[in-house]
Amino acid sequence: MKPKVAFFEFTSCEGCQLTVLDTLQRHPELLEVIEIVQFREAMTERSDDYQIAFIEGSCTRPSDEAKIREIRTQAQIVIAVGACAHLGGINAIRNRMPLDDVREYVYGDKKDWFETYPARPLSAVIKVDAVIPGCPIDRDEFAMAVTHLLQGRMPAIPDYPLCIECKLTENVCMFLRGQTCLGPITRAGCDAICPSCGQGCEGCRGLVPSPNLGSIKDALRERGMTEEQIDARLSLFLTYQTMQMDGVTPA
Amino acid sequence: MSTLKVDVHHVTRVEGHGNIVVDVENGELTQCDLQIVETPRFFEAMLRGRAYDEASHITSRICGICAVGHATASLRATEQALGVTPSLQTTLLRKLNFHGEILDSHVLHIYMLVAPDYLGLGSVIPLAKSAPDLVLRALRMKQLAGDLCATLCGRHTHPISMTVGGFTQFPKPADLRALRERLVASRADCDATIQLLQGLEFPAFERDTEYVALHRDDEYCFIDGSIASSDGGIRPLADYREVTNETIVAHSSAKHTRHQRESYMVGALARFNINYDRLHPRAQAAAEALGLRPKTINPYLNAAAQAVEVVHCTEDAILLIDQLLDQGIRHEEPAAPTRMSGEGVGAADVPRGTLFHHYRIEDGKIVGANCIIPTGQNLANIELDMRALVPEILDRTQQEITLALEMLVRAYDPCISCSTHMLDVKFV
Secondary structure (H helix, E strand, O other): OOOEEEEEEOEOOOHHHHHHHHHHHHOOOHHHHOEEEEEOOOEOOOOOOOOEEEEEOEEOOHHHHHHHHHHHHHOOEEEEEHHHHHHOHHHHHHHHOOHHHHHHHHHHHHHHHOOOOOOEOHHHOOOOOEEEOEOOEOHHHHHHHHHHHHOOOOOOOOOOEHHHHHHHOOOOOOOOOOOOOOHHHEEOOOOOHHHHOOOOOOOOOOEOOOOOHHHHHHHHHHOOOOHHHHHHHHHOOOHHHHHHHOOOOOO | OOOEEEEEOOOOOOEOOEEEEEEEEOOEEEEEEEEEOOOOOOHHHHHOOOEHHHHHHHHHHHOOOOHHHHHHHHHHHHHHHOOOOOOHHHHHHHHHHHHHHHHHHHHHHHHHHHHHHHOOOOEHHHHHHHOHHHHHHHHHHHHHHHHHHHHHHOOOOOOOOEEOOEEOOOOOHHHHHHHHHHHHHOHHHHHHHHHHHHOOOOOOOOOOOEEEEEEOOOOOOOEOOEEEEOOOOEEOHHHHHHHHOOEOOOOEOOOEOOOOOOOEEOOHHHHHHHHHHHOOHHHHHHHHHHOOOOOOOOHHHHHHHHHHHHHHHHHHHHHHHHHHHHHOOOOOOOOOOOOOOEEEEEEEEEOOEEEEEEEEEEOOEEEEEEEEOHHHHHHHHHHHHHHHHHHHOOOOOHHHHHHHHHHHHHHOOOEHHHHOOOOOOEOO
């Protein structure tokens, strides 16, 4: 029997689900081996009978927690899809700012009309079985994850830094080009797409296990970055993780 | 039906979360809301304190569908603020890249989000079995659009090599020639798309409204230009607030807007109505084949206007590639800022309509930001359409009314996660 698969999204740009649609377009054979029972962005048909849940997006309001737990109760396997679900991602930039000030800046005196709280990854709310990292996710990595699941194992992602893939791609190191890059501390798996396009890595796939943050900060200082600029670079996708390392977990 | 309660929780086949809520008691429409229940995103607040060159990378994350559009408007706002004048090559590459996004988004909307309604299906998936040629065509067109963006900026969602003042990588002439060949071959798919739409029975609903779009005298405008209204008047981009007049309503985490009437419409139909004369002749011929003329006031025909734009963008992309190949691709450094403080408004007419980014920058850091999203501008207009439509179709079954409302909302191709700084149908 084909496994029943459902897609959900919380606070996000839905770019990862678009990447999933794109993957399904390029690999229509995937539709022969899984049964998609829920995918609001793409279909009206829906069923709550599923075994595998792919969830995009961060949890950014208390009322979403119940829905996320409900998915966890229904699904045998929950996969966090993309940086927002995996890391908190871009949404968590505001976690270092006073929440009230953030609300007031956008909604003024109507700030209390719209529920919110500090952004968090799915893993802060429920147990997550596996992640597909990136902002957005990589098409091939999603296809590989589905293949792994069909083989009865959890999707495996690289645990080495981006620099390895970047070297294999034969890019000249961003540091040697006089620029900066988070490749040394960032989990590989994207084929170093940003350095290949002339931009330093921004860390969207999250930190490698045991990242040497001290050493990367030294390297960034040597390239003339101020402490403030270094913090800004590390806070683009990694705010939730770096705050956690500092012992701060949002309530 | 003298009493009707419709409650569509989380409208499907749209981007983001919205509800349609309609309540008719004794023949009187007492409630007709498009509730935007998407979580607030707070992008404007998160931009404050960031370096000017990070803004486009952050704001492309507002939306997975119009990531290139956000990056483009963001870069133009920063460039206006810091006195950056991009080269002709940068301008041409941005226009070409933008066409990739319009093509990708319009094909997705026409084939995957809209067509199933007209063919009596819940999604494109059953269509793959009943009409495989149609689905394969849509996939071929989308793949071409995606490859176009990937060649120019690394990937469509989220663009990598677009930066303040230019690009950080450049397409190889051979890659551009290969894209050109596929675009020329795609003319047959464009023709087939027009034929598909000729065969769909669009609802006969009409409601006159104000249409707003970016406008330039020398081209069918997607980037920069001025703000034009079908009710008359052309304003500079810097005066965008006088057009958008944002207000906050309780049932929507996306703000509403109004200009000279109670509401206005942005998007493909608005651009078509305002800039028809500047469409490529082949696109005008496609409009003719669809019986579409300015000004068209049936919002369901937004999908037809999108198909006309698919033809236009395909043709204009071919012309842009020719121009780029003629002048040769130079590996140039991005144009540098001439000052580190200033204020600027950037605008782009993205697939769903006019998008504004407005930044205030001090010493290279963003101190103030405002983003006005197309779907936010369309919300008030959609509600007024719903209010006009419901009384006209009250003799139908609840199921038919619900479908007509969902199709109306989908016609606007709403992008809800974008507009929450937006959609479900709910009849309570």
